[in-house]
Amino acid sequence: MAWVAGDRLQGGKYTIERELGRGRFGITYLVKNKNSDRLVIKTLNDDLLTSLSQQERGRLETMFWQEAVKLSRCQHKHIVEVAEPFKEGEHWCLVMEYVDGVSLADRRQSILSESEALRYIQQIGEALIVVHENRLIHRDVHPGNILLRVRDGQPEAVLIDFGLALDFDHILTTSRTEETSEGFTPPELYTQHTKPTGAYSDIYSLAATLYVLLTGKTPVSALRRKVDNARLVLPKDLNNQISDRTNRAILKGMKLDPKQRSQSMREWLDLLGLTGETSKTETPVPPKPESKINWIAVTAIATLIAAIGTFLSGMAGWIPIFKPSPSPSPPSLSPSPSSSKTP
Template sequence: MAWIAGDRLQGGEYTIERELGRGRFGITYLVKNKNGDRQVIKTLNDDLLKSLNQSERERLKTMFLREALKLQRCKHKYIVEVVDSFEEADCLCLVMEYVDGVSLADLRPPTLSESDALRYIQQIGEALIVVHENELIHRDVHPGNILLRNREGQLEAVLIDFGLALDFDHILTTSRTKETSDGFTPPELYAKGTITRAYSDIYSLAATLYKLLTGKTPVDAVKRKVDGEHLVSPKEWNPQISDRTNRAIITGMKLDPKQRPQSMREWLDSLGLIGETSKTETPVPPKPESKINWIAVTAIATLIAAIGTLFSGMAGLIPIFKPFASPSPPSLSPSPSSSKTP
């Protein structure tokens, strides 16, 4: 069911203000709760539900709910927060925080300095690490799904609009078209039945960095793979880009998923963005004092052995220096006084 401004949900808990956007799978609404706070509600697209049979509808709702519950566990300051979920008129709904900010797709001018771009990319990359740890893949990372929020005078990136239940396409016929973002969607997401992993979000985030640094949307993955179109190096568009960043973008956008970094942490490390979730451990050299202690122990042991040898030799020389025989030691057994020698 599509809602319009003024509609009230959950007995007046939420009031619809307006529709924010709609895709093939979902619709998002701006709402106010009973306290007057703005929030966002996301629900499944009613048109899609009507096109499915009962079994498919139940399957889609189950997948949406399962992934929504996973998303609720993804607590991170750079991920839009899911605060509630409910069912209204047979529609599953997610209630999320409202982020009032401009998206990276709407920047004017459209390009950023490398340092600013890398700061936002690191924030979203760290957020995606948490997403992947919760067995989710965003599937739709692009500049339009990254908002800039002002927190205490500092702009920070926030990841929104997860592609919940996009894997539902895998149970439909091949004639159905997947929801994709040209230039940012990896080739494996165009193929029916492909299992997506962290490397899929890496492709999309690398493409996002490409756009932020060049102002150009990279050539679509299908055109690269099927038509053989060349991916222009970002450094060709912007010579100011460092070689390291240029290489990381190209590697992150490899058509073959196996040739990309296999974890978001690995890709961020290749950019030099070592963060709080880094698993890379720097080998710790032995402490100097530990080495000295072992040397000291060895020296002491050697000294003790030498002293022992010295005493043994001296014991053999003692009789030579004695001029008189030693008196016999007294007996330890008590004797009666009559037996004493005068």
């Protein structure tokens, strides 16, 4: 049964404050630990568990536990922190960091500037790279699952609420549309007969998220596009301030055929001109003019020293008291490590 405020878990280690939300598969609770730190605990929905056979229930719990353990290894500053799961009575539970912030779905501005939107998309994209490296797929990327918190005076995006048990629907007879996010779910997640195996599913959802951040409009669902031939309005038609590069990357990421999308998150971020923690679109800092003058001076000095050495060597043939001194090696013209860094 569902827990209520005041219930204690793990012998008093966690105290329930309130329920944060529930879906078909899971329920999330706000809790406090013994240090009064706020945390989130996610568990499987008891209503679903009681409707399953013992075999189905066991399989669902196993999948939840296995993916929760993998998720706990996904350490990244833009992923909500997760601890390894524990069992409370008959229920597996996952402890997560509580992020006190608003979601991108609740943003104050309907349309963000391209630079701001790309900053958040890059942060979540980098986080998803870590998720994919751990052989996980988020499955439910959309603005409501991206929270904004302030760190060092700057807002940053944090990815939350992984669809841990979504693949379990493959062994049930119910429609998967109950677990989809309209406009953000790729077509392959609408069917029970197709299991996502790559990053391309999350790429579709993140591209759709960028679409709504830049246009203020939720894109038409993939299901309608595929079944009813509904047209996806070009993002640039809704906001002519969007760059051609970003417009192309969004459309590439939202291809209905997974094979036509970018096959890795890094590849898709590169299409946007984003790499690592910095953007390729940033203007490089040109080398300082003094640097060039200094190298010319060094070359001139080296040439002068060599000429003096040659002159003294010739003098030695007719003035015995002069002995040619070895010519000093010119300074290395290799740039210093600091000058070789990419701005």
